Amino acid sequence: MVHLKGVIKHFGTITALRGIDLELKRGCCLGVFGPNGAGKTTLLRILATLARPSAGTVRIAGYDAAKEGEQVRPLLGVLSHRTFLYGHLTAYENLQFYGRMFGLEKLAERITEVLQAVDLVTYAHQLVRTYSRGMQQRLAIARAILHYPKLLLLDEPYTGLDKHAVSRLHDLIVHLHAESCTIIMSTHDLHRGLDVCDEIAIQCRGKIVYRGLSLGTDVQEFEQLYSAYVR
Amino acid sequence: MPKWWTIMLFVMAFPFIYLCMNRVFHVTVMCITMNVAIMLVFIYAPTEKMQGIVQKIFYFHVSSAITMFFAFFLVCVASIMYLWKTSDWWDSIALSAAEIGVVFCTLVLITGPLWARPIWGTWWSWDPTLTLTLVLWLIYVAYLMLRIETYDPQRARFAAILGIIGFVDVPVIRWSVEKWRTLHPKPVLIQEGGTTGLTSAMLLTFLVCVGAFFLLFFYLLRERISVAQSRHALEVLRHEIDEICVG
Amino acid sequence: MSKNSNSCIALMSDSKIFLQQVLALLAKDLKTEWRTREIFTSMFVFAVLVVVVFNFAIGADTELIRQVASGVIWIALSFASVLGLQRTGQMEREEDSLQGVLLALHDRSALFVARMLAQMLYLLVVVICTLPLCGIWFRIDFIACIGGLCVVFALGMLGLSIVGTLFGMIALHTRACEVMLPMLFLPVSIPLTIAAVQATAQLIDGKSLRDIADYLVLIGIFDVVFFVLVLMVFDYIVEE
Numbered sequence: 001m002v003h004l005k006g007v008i009k010h011f012g013t014i015t016a017l018r019g020i021d022l023e024l025k026r027g028c029c030l031g032v033f034g035p036n037g038a039g040k041t042t043l044l045r046i047l048a049t050l051a052r053p054s055a056g057t058v059r060i061a062g063y064d065a066a067k068e069g070e071q072v073r074p075l076l077g078v079l080s081h082r083t084f085l086y087g088h089l090t091a092y093e094n095l096q097f098y099g100r101m102f103g104l105e106k107l108a109e110r111i112t113e114v115l116q117a118v119d120l121v122t123y124a125h126q127l128v129r130t131y132s133r134g135m136q137q138r139l140a141i142a143r144a145i146l147h148y149p150k151l152l153l154l155d156e157p158y159t160g161l162d163k164h165a166v167s168r169l170h171d172l173i174v175h176l177h178a179e180s181c182t183i184i185m186s187t188h189d190l191h192r193g194l195d196v197c198d199e200i201a202i203q204c205r206g207k208i209v210y211r212g213l214s215l216g217t218d219v220q221e222f223e224q225l226y227s228a229y230v231r
Numbered sequence: 232m233p234k235w236w237t238i239m240l241f242v243m244a245f246p247f248i249y250l251c252m253n254r255v256f257h258v259t260v261m262c263i264t265m266n267v268a269i270m271l272v273f274i275y276a277p278t279e280k281m282q283g284i285v286q287k288i289f290y291f292h293v294s295s296a297i298t299m300f301f302a303f304f305l306v307c308v309a310s311i312m313y314l315w316k317t318s319d320w321w322d323s324i325a326l327s328a329a330e331i332g333v334v335f336c337t338l339v340l341i342t343g344p345l346w347a348r349p350i351w352g353t354w355w356s357w358d359p360t361l362t363l364t365l366v367l368w369l370i371y372v373a374y375l376m377l378r379i380e381t382y383d384p385q386r387a388r389f390a391a392i393l394g395i396i397g398f399v400d401v402p403v404i405r406w407s408v409e410k411w412r413t414l415h416p417k418p419v420l421i422q423e424g425g426t427t428g429l430t431s432a433m434l435l436t437f438l439v440c441v442g443a444f445f446l447l448f449f450y451l452l453r454e455r456i457s458v459a460q461s462r463h464a465l466e467v468l469r470h471e472i473d474e475i476c477v478g
Numbered sequence: 479m480s481k482n483s484n485s486c487i488a489l490m491s492d493s494k495i496f497l498q499q500v501l502a503l504l505a506k507d508l509k510t511e512w513r514t515r516e517i518f519t520s521m522f523v524f525a526v527l528v529v530v531v532f533n534f535a536i537g538a539d540t541e542l543i544r545q546v547a548s549g550v551i552w553i554a555l556s557f558a559s560v561l562g563l564q565r566t567g568q569m570e571r572e573e574d575s576l577q578g579v580l581l582a583l584h585d586r587s588a589l590f591v592a593r594m595l596a597q598m599l600y601l602l603v604v605v606i607c608t609l610p611l612c613g614i615w616f617r618i619d620f621i622a623c624i625g626g627l628c629v630v631f632a633l634g635m636l637g638l639s640i641v642g643t644l645f646g647m648i649a650l651h652t653r654a655c656e657v658m659l660p661m662l663f664l665p666v667s668i669p670l671t672i673a674a675v676q677a678t679a680q681l682i683d684g685k686s687l688r689d690i691a692d693y694l695v696l697i698g699i700f701d702v703v704f705f706v707l708v709l710m711v712f713d714y715i716v717e718e
Binding site for chain 1: 577
């Protein structure tokens with residue numbers, strides 16, 4: 001599903017990624033952990049076609065992300081700590097806009113469906129700028145899954161949410177994973193990350209330094225592993 | 232059938248360019264040509280009958296103008312190559328050519344009024360080419376400011392876009408300024424005539440002047456490019472050291 | 479044969495998607511603007527202010543004011559354009575919603591076309607509101623040459639929108655964007671301003687469209703050249 005080979009990214013004089021090789025099968029959930037500045041956000045942005053790699057190839061579902069971006073983008077759902085929502089429109093109008101952009105059919109039904117999934121139906125016709133941070137993040141998830149994406153990219157999705165919202169989001173991610181959606185998630189929340197992910201990777205200073213299965217790893221073991229690989 | 236000396240010049244150009252790759256040779260030839268040019272302008276070239284000694288500014292004014300246009304053309308080419316290849320080297324060429332181009336542009340804007348004042352009686356006569364130069368000065372100064380003000384990753388790319396736009400705008404600006412100029416009354420000539428055509432002595436002086444200015448341009452360009460490259464290499468090293476220290 | 483028809487279908491559906499996305503973006507921008515009315519209000523008020531201040535600066539000579547009227551109108555439009563673009567940029571920076579749109583775009587130039595059309599519409603509304611006021615203050619009968627004026631204003635505003643949208647997006651990424659936008663926009667749009675002012679002035683003086691044909695050609699060429707140029711480089715602006 002996802003193949004990265006030798007991906008290098010320069011931002012002027014800074015090198016954010018120094019040769020990433022990554023393979024991910026369909027339906028798998030990968031958790032990417034690492035310190036700040038490791039390049040996790042850059043990696044996700046390159047996967048989302050928001051940035052172009054300076055070298056190397058990125059293939060998603062068989063398409064080259066750099067050259068065939070327009071085939072790749074409808075397959076992706078992206079959730080970041082920025083919500084990508086329009087404050088002066090209602091939740092319904094925001095989803096309607098994205099639905100039209102993706103050319104979805106039976107848009108009204110789909111919007112109601114995703115709003116129910118994130119439990120925002122009662123607030124559907126309120127302006128987004130009146131929402132709390134947790135509600136905005138839930139709407140952002142609704143936006144991300146609106147167009148039935150095959151690959152979900154989550155960049156620190158739990159940031160800034162209270163406990164209630166975090167557990168709700170977590171349940172939703174587990175649900176999506178059960179529906180064979182491929183997920184790549186970068187997070188600092190070790191407990192929840194290990195809970196939902198099949199495989200884990202540790203990224204440090206632009207390289208993936210560890211890659212393995214998460215089955216059976218508990219939090220203490222993982223913390224030891226993490227300290228070993230990240231100096 | 233082209234004259235024998237144009238063929239000779241063309242043939243000799245290639246080994247000459249090859250020899251100029253050597254910095255010492257380049258500097259020497261440049262200094263010699265500059266001195267020869269100055270001597271030709273003031274001693275050899277005949278004083279123009281109508282305009283008097285003021286006409287001699289023409290040699291420096293037009294040479295600067297030609298160099299300026301070539302510099303901006305180079306910025307456009309380097310910008311296109313940068314967008315295509317994303318190599319720092321092309322970015323350095325674009326930046327250096329733009330800086331030197333602005334310098335020559337300023338020279339044109341200074342020598343122009345100095346020439347116009349005795350001839351036309353006013354400092355600025357909204358002559359189409361001079362107006363074009365003024366607009367280009369504004370555009371390329373904005374180019375340099377854009378480079379200073381943009382955040383690092385996109386700096387070169389946005390500057391490249393402006394570099395291309397600036398040069399493509401030239402014929403459009405030229406055409407519009409000419410049309411606009413036809414409405415503006417020409418200032419009265421204080422001295423009659425204008426240039427009565429270039430004699431062969433003047434032509435020779437002019438060509439040597441242009442040659443000298445081009446040699447100067449290329450010398451400044453190579454020095455500026457090497458500074459830009461060194462600065463870039465320094466930044467890269469600095470980041471690497473930062474990373475090692477943090478780790 | 480089937481490969482040709484496949485690529486034909488692909489091309490057709492590409493244009494259909496393009497149109498659909500441009501319309502969706504435009505609808506969203508206009509809906510937001512209708513709710514807040516920030517951009518239009520600031521543009522209109524600023525344009526009127528410029529016209530009034532120029533009026534006072536030039537003095538009470540009606541003949542003189544009549545002669546410079548066309549220049550004053552186009553200066554007011556240029557500056558209002560800059561202001562509108564700055565407000566758009568500011569709103570976008572606050573919401574950072576550009577990335578979300580980029581994720582949904584099939585062909586990225588749809589974003590440019592939609593922004594440009596939105597800017598043109600704002601300018602159009604400003605012109606419709608400002609021109610009657612100018613007619614009253616400058617004592618010019620615009621109705622007599624309304625046909626020609628429509629053509630000149632349409633072409634001119636198209637050019638201002640194209641160049642403005644491009645530099646608006648570039649200036650967003652700079653530190654001193656309030657300064658950079660006019661610095662980039664105004665010199666590059668000088669040929670457009672020259673031709674538009676002359677064409678408008680001659681129309682007011684009673685000339686016909688045929689007389690101002692070469693100005694219209696100049697504006698037209700400016701529009702086409704810049705439109706094509708921006709479409710070619712737009713990908714480089716929005717991607718990292």
